[in-house]
Amino acid sequence: MGFPAIRYLEWTKTLGGCRINLCPSSIDKISLSSLSLDLSGLEISGPNQYGYAPLIEALASRYGVQPENVVTTQGSAQALFLACAALLDPGDRVLVERPTYEPLLAVPAALGAEVSRFERRFEEGYRVDLETFQQGKKGQTRLILLTNLHNPSGALLSREELQALVRSAESQGAFLLVDEVYLDFLAGPEKRGIFSLGENIIVISSLTKAYGLGGLRCGWMLAPPALAKTVWRIIDHMHVEGVFLGEQVALQCLTRLESIRSRFSGRIASNLSLLKDLIRTEGCLSWIEPKGGVIGFPRVEADFDGNRLAEILKERYATCVVPGRFFESPQHFRIGFGGDPKEFQQGISFLRQAIDDLSS
Numbered sequence: 281m282g283f284p285a286i287r288y289l290e291w292t293k294t295l296g297g298c299r300i301n302l303c304p305s306s307i308d309k310i311s312l313s314s315l316s317l318d319l320s321g322l323e324i325s326g327p328n329q330y331g332y333a334p335l336i337e338a339l340a341s342r343y344g345v346q347p348e349n350v351v352t353t354q355g356s357a358q359a360l361f362l363a364c365a366a367l368l369d370p371g372d373r374v375l376v377e378r379p380t381y382e383p384l385l386a387v388p389a390a391l392g393a394e395v396s397r398f399e400r401r402f403e404e405g406y407r408v409d410l411e412t413f414q415q416g417k418k419g420q421t422r423l424i425l426l427t428n429l430h431n432p433s434g435a436l437l438s439r440e441e442l443q444a445l446v447r448s449a450e451s452q453g454a455f456l457l458v459d460e461v462y463l464d465f466l467a468g469p470e471k472r473g474i475f476s477l478g479e480n481i482i483v484i485s486s487l488t489k490a491y492g493l494g495g496l497r498c499g500w501m502l503a504p505p506a507l508a509k510t511v512w513r514i515i516d517h518m519h520v521e522g523v524f525l526g527e528q529v530a531l532q533c534l535t536r537l538e539s540i541r542s543r544f545s546g547r548i549a550s551n552l553s554l555l556k557d558l559i560r561t562e563g564c565l566s567w568i569e570p571k572g573g574v575i576g577f578p579r580v581e582a583d584f585d586g587n588r589l590a591e592i593l594k595e596r597y598a599t600c601v602v603p604g605r606f607f608e609s610p611q612h613f614r615i616g617f618g619g620d621p622k623e624f625q626q627g628i629s630f631l632r633q634a635i636d637d638l639s640s
């Protein structure tokens with residue numbers, strides 16, 4: 281088994297020379313002091329052998345599932361790894377969306393799975409192409425992986441599309457894992473996830489993206505109870521107990537999520553409207569407008585591509601966006617709009633200048 285580099289993560293973790301950073305896919309990190317938590321009764325150690333029961337119960341009630349369906353993890357990144365470790369043997373076939381967030385490809389590959397792809401095309405609004413989704417004979421595919429909202433585009437799958445995916449995964453005899461880490465950006469009924477729609481469904485998520493609480497590492501997996509049990513057994517191979525202090529803080533944070541959402545909704549809306557204006561007025565840019573979240577994935581149609589634009593933007597204006605190559609889409613770049621509005625405005629005007637530089 282080999283663990284090759286995850287190039288996007290290496291790039292983003294070591295990114296320097298960037299005065300304005302439009303790469304992040306979450307809202308700004310929330311400070312501890314701004315949350316008004318009651319820290320006085322917290323303890324370092326406590327009963328959390330197979331998760332901290334009050335946190336598991338709170339997550340279960342949030343989703344309307346049983347505590348036996350919930351495994352708490354170190355972020356959704358660890359939940360992805362654990363789900364793959366629980367389900368995959370070397371040689372198993374895994375289907376992954378294209379384009380996608382690189383770990384969805386890298387983790388099953390590192391565990392020895394054979395990775396095939398299904399398409400989500402820009403020209404089709406990044407909906408899932410069911411023909412490429414429905415691959416192989418029953419029993420050939422063990423696991424199917426996708427994101428909703430989609431990273432990189434922010435596209436949202438409709439209820440009908442989700443139902444069709446569940447039916448197709450069932451007919452293939454495959455587990456379907458949906459990374460819903462961006463779905464919490466939505467507030468209305470469209471936020472309802474996929475878990476209740478079928479049997480062999482796994483959902484992973486966390487408090488990182490919509491709530492700026494990535495440092496807490498509060499993630500989770502929803503899974504059928506038997507699979508959840510297997511995952512807890514794998515966790516026994518990794519550590520004996522979780523970080524109790526973090527779990528207690530996470531539990532308090534769960535009661536503050538709506539207030540965090542309302543604190544940031546104004547800035548997200550105003551940044552998005554600047555970004556829409558950029559796309560409307562720069563003839564070389566087009567996009568599928570994100571249905572939520574704080575990332576967009578514009579396409580560049582010019583003598584230069586999204587990679588080149590990202591390069592010039594960084595070199596000349598110390599402003600960073602994610603080059604499309606990290607999402608197998610060199611024509612594109614990914615831009616985050618969850619940050620400080622003044623910086624975002626400055627970043628947008630640098631983007632305009634970089635486009636001008638490359639066009640002249």
Ligand SMILES: Cc1ncc(COP(=O)(O)O)c(C=O)c1O
Pocket residue numbers: 305354355356357358381427431459461485486487488494499
């Ligand atoms: C689709 C997706 N899943 C998971 C993660 C990791 O998030 P977490 O902090 O929950 O581990 C990211 C981070 O960029 C992501 O984009």
